[in-house]
Amino acid sequence: MKYFDYAATTPMDLEAAQIYVKTATEYYGNTGSLHDAGSIAKDILENCRRELAKMLGVDSSGIYFTSGGSESNYLGIQALLxxxxxxxxxxxxxxxxxxxxxRSTLEILEERGYEVTLLPFNEEGQIDIAMLKEATKENTALIAIQHGNSEIGTLQPIAEIGEWCREKDILFHSDSVHTFGKIDLHSFANKVDSFSMSAHKFYGPKGIGVGYVNPKLAWMPHYPGTTHENGFRPGTLNVPAIAAMTIAAQQMTARQEEIYAHTAHLRQLFITALAEIKDRVTIYSAKGEQQLPHTLAMRIHGVEGQWAMLECNRRGYAISTGSACSTGLKAPAKTMTAMNVPDKPAKEMIRISFGRDTSEQDAAELAGILVQIAKESML
Structure with a gap:
């Protein structure tokens, strides 16, 4: 199977996997234990916290280890509020x-009496700053806007949103699961009050992630009586996974520019290879550096996305129709709805996502398969 669904998850880095096994079998103490085995595990934990903070350009006291992006989003928002x-x-x-x-967190908050305003995207898949400012009220407590969109790969104007939040004394949470390891997050991290990361998106293990909350903010534990991670979440810490995540993060940040250039090249190669059917293809993207090159969202006019995905799968290529967390839903991808794309063309959307090991040949072959599918649909 040729894999083109790196936006959903990535294979685990070999060195990260080796560190996971070594930590799990040799340094297995509980970080909450006072004996030497616990102290060694605690030292590994805190070293990982410092290393990740250095990569992000933030205070390590704001780094909390979680089960992944979803939990980090939920707990980050709860901490801010x-x-x-x-x-x-x-x-x-x-x-x-x-x-x-x-979205699920916001629905819970609505049940508790919060008013929630959901903004659409413009045709390039981005938030309109003027619309955001117009939606702001005197009692706006929080703005929660993703950094990078996981379905079409567009980046949001985080700097402008952050400046507005500072001006209006509003808290700002941003889901950065789709961007860590792809672009430098130093400037981003200084614009937000909390953000989320998930290791399996950058060649780390599944079930581990990071939630960051600005340590200058005083917040209350969401789960009463929690002692782990200064009350951010309960549960014994998964030190092997944290160590493996840190190694994977180091590998990605070290090769960030190289991988960015590689995926940008693959993206252009792929689009060029679709030239034969370009009149039947729509690509959803932003301009220039506001678009993550490793994520390519497109539709072939008249071909349902799920059908294209299944046909690619039958021929040995793994692609997707949007966020893996929404797979199985009959509704179109949320991003298509946000961009006001009508239902039928929205359901034609497919997502191609490139990884650090994707070859030019495989990318060209996949494009060729999509050309064949488009032609077959006309018969």
Whole structure:
């Protein structure tokens, strides 16, 4: 199977896997134990926290280890809303295209009395800053806008949103699961109050991630009586997975520019290879550096996305029709709805995502298969 679904998950880095096994079998102490085995595990944990903080350009005291992006999104938002800065404010602004974990969290908050405003995307898959400013109210407590869209790969204007939040004294959470390891997050991390990361998106193990909350904010634990991670979440820490995630993160940041250039080349090669059917293809993207090159969302006019995906799968190529967290739903991808794409063309959307080991040959062959599918659909 030729894999083109790196936006859904990535294979685990070999060195990260080796570190996982070594830590699990040799340094297996509980970080909460006071004996030497526990202390060694604790030292590994804190070293990983410092290393990740250095890669992100943030204070290590704001780094918390979680089970992944979804939990980090949920707990990050809960932490921000528990702070004094959000007291007596009950309005939240987000987007129609947020990850399911954000949308579900907002639905829970609505049941608790919060008012939620969901903004659409423009035709390039981005938030309109003027619309966001217009939606802001005196009692807006939080703005939650993703950094990179997982379905079409567009980047949001985080700097401008961050400046607006500072000006209006509004808290800002951003889901950065789709961007860590792809682009430098130093400037991003200084614009937000909390963000999320998930290791399996950058060649680390599944079931481990990071939630960051600005340590200057005083927040209340969501789970009463929690002692782990300074009250951020309960449960014994998965030190082997944390160590493996840190190694995977180091590998990705070290090769970030190289991999960015590689996926940008593959993207252009792939689009060029579709020239024969270009009149029947729509590509959803933003301009220039506002587009992550490793994610390519497109549709072949008249070909349902699920059919194209199954045909590619039958021929040995793995692609997707959007976020893996929404697979099985009959509704179109959330991003298509946010961009006001009508139902029928929205359901024709497919996502091709490239990885660091994707070859030119495989990319060209997949494009050729899509050309064949387009032609067959006309018979």
């Amino acid at each position: 528990s702070s004094q800065k959000a007291k007596n404010k009950h309005h939240i602004i987000s987007s129609l295209a947020e990850h399911t974990s954000i």
